[in-house]
Amino acid sequence: MMYNLILVIHILVCIGLIIAVLLQAGKGADIGAVFGGAGSQALFGSTGPVDFIKKATLVMVVVFMLTSLTLGFFNLERPTKSIMSSAPAPAQTVPGAPAGQGAPPVTAAPSAPAVPVQPAAPVTPAQ
Secondary structure, rough: OOHHHHHHHHHHHHHHHHHHHHHHHOOOHHHOOOOOOHHHHHHOOOOOOOHHHHHHOOOHHHHHHHHHHHHHHHHOOOOOOOOOOOOOOOOOOOOOOOOOOOOOOOOOOOOOOOOOOOOOOOOOOOO
């Protein structure tokens, strides 16, 4: 229950961070125009929307880091036992071999030295 609540908060903060970063102005740009120019000064205070968005981004970054660490801690508590360690190993048999003998020994046939093959006549393209 607690894990799911923190996960929901984490996802909402992630979406909020994306929006906040996209709303921030680049260097030299006037973000006041996005909110309606001088009329937005009264809504966000005397410093304008730039400081409000920067402060909101800072708060969301702190919450993001705390939820990330908390979710990591919750995942650390989970058991690490694998289901493969409790399963018996399957018996390996070779198809067509009698039971109990395993794979027959493989012997390499003696090979002749490699002789390069040359064409008997030069090949000319057809016209």
